[in-house]
Amino acid sequence: MPRSLPRLIFWGVLLLVLAAGGALAYISSGIYDIAATKQHIAPVYWALTTARRQSIRARVIGETPPANLTDANVVATGLALYDQHCRQCHGAPGLPPDAIGLGMMPAPPNFAQMARDLSAPEIHWAISNGIKLTGMPAWKFRLTEPERWALVAFLKSSLNITPADYRARRKQPASEEQPKPRQPEAPWDPKDADQRGRVAILQYACETCHVIPGIRGPDAHVGPPLAGIAGQLYIAGVLRNTPDHMIAWLRDPQRIDPLSAMPNLGVSEHDARDIATYLYSLR
Ligand code: HEC
Ligand code: HEC
Structure with missing residues (x-):
């Protein structure tokens, strides 16, 4: 045995003791900011999303979904349950999440993105068991x-359900649907508008549908990536790309394109305004 081994040990x-002590000191110092308005740093985001994806995948190996997932009655049952229990967080065709879903970190993924990214057994597992540390509840004891x-049947066919169709089939009254914008607390200040815009983007869950530089999100392609938006001639193909038009689009897209x-x-x-400033700063 080489003599240097005990020294190595x-x-x-x-080193381990120092690292553990450092971690303990960091945790108890209060330096770590747990605010839900702050996005995770890249390695933490990567670790959390990879752990979630791999954990769910590993738990559904060999599972097959029931044969009736495309049955219209099953989808209708799923739509009603989804509207009651899930839309508040994940949005629905043409409808945003409620305030509770918009303020969460991580933001609940958009329904269309989940329908595309996850297999039926994976969706079923996530619904049944919930996801630790995210706010996704387990539904095993409730449904x-x-x-x-x-619910899986509804999600898997949700891309074929238009906003008008969804609205017509749900039971909730339409008047509940318009979220109320918050009142300004001071006149708009152009200083640091891009920095505020970056925080606001997360608080309106834009990253659950768009890939946006500087914003960590689920690689969502429900809408177009926004990296080149500053150089684009049109917004959504219907409005000339000016700051005022951008603000109008962001505030109520369906008024511009139903x-x-x-x-x-x-x-x-x-x-x-803040969000538009951030988007136009992307070159
Ligand atoms: C209180 C908010 C909330 C409610 C209500 C909620 N979810 Fe979630 N859901 C989340 C969050 C947050 C995540 C995890 C996001 C992350 O890890 O990035 C999530 C994750 C999921 C996932 C896994 C997504 C993935 O990519 O792995 C599925 C599937 C899902 N939810 C479906 C549903 C369904 C169906 C319902 C209704 C029965 C529902 N959720 C209700 C917040 C919610
Ligand atoms: C539920 C998904 C969803 C959410 C959430 C969402 N968008 Fe969109 N967005 C879309 C889709 C889909 C389009 C394409 C619309 C069209 O062409 O009619 C779009 C279009 C756009 C466009 C025009 C893009 C272009 O290439 O012309 C901009 C800019 C935009 N969104 C910004 C935002 C911002 C900022 C937020 C957050 C405040 C946001 N979006 C939230 C789905 C979403």
Whole structure:
């Protein structure tokens, strides 16, 4: 045995003790900012999303979904349950999440993105068991097995359900649907508008539908990536790209294009200005 081995072990243990002490000091110092308005740093975001994806994948190997997932009655049952229990957080065709879903970190993924990214058994597992550290509840003790599969059936066919169709089929009154923009607390200030815009983007969950430089999100392609928006001639193909038009679009896309899949998110005038400033700073 080489004589340096005990010394190596000594240094190894010392390093571990120092690292553990450092971590403990960091945790108890209060330096870490737990605000839901702050996005995770890249390595933490990567670790959390990879762990989630791999954990769900590993738990559904060999599982097959029931045969009736495309049955119209099952989808209808799923739509009603979804509207009651899920839309508040994940949005629905043409409809935004409620305030509770918009303020969360991580933001609940958009329904269309989940329908595309996850297999039926994966969706079923996530619904049944929930996801730790995210705010996604477990539904096993609240909904029956057929009800949870009906939710899967709805999600898997949700891309074929238009906003008008969804509105017509849900039971909630339409008047509940317009989110109220928050009131400004001071006159709009151009200073640091791009920095405020970056925070606002997360608080309106824009990253659940768009890939946006500087914003960590689920690589969502429900809407177009916004990297080159500053150089584009038109917004959504219907409006000339000017700051005022951009603000109008962000505040109520469906007033401009009733068929748009981008919902009214209740963006206030000031927040829209901040967000537009951030988007135009992307070159
Ligand atoms: C209180 C808000 C909330 C409610 C209500 C909610 N979810 Fe979630 N859901 C989340 C959050 C947050 C995540 C995790 C996001 C992350 O990890 O990035 C999530 C994750 C998921 C996932 C996994 C997504 C993925 O990419 O792995 C599925 C599927 C899902 N939810 C479906 C549903 C369904 C169906 C319902 C209704 C029965 C529902 N959720 C209700 C907040 C919610
Ligand atoms: C539920 C998904 C969804 C959310 C949330 C969402 N968008 Fe969109 N967005 C879309 C879709 C879909 C389009 C394409 C619309 C169209 O062409 O009618 C779009 C279009 C746009 C466009 C025009 C893009 C272009 O290439 O012309 C901009 C800018 C935009 N969104 C910004 C935002 C911002 C900022 C937010 C957050 C405040 C946001 N979106 C939230 C789905 C979404």
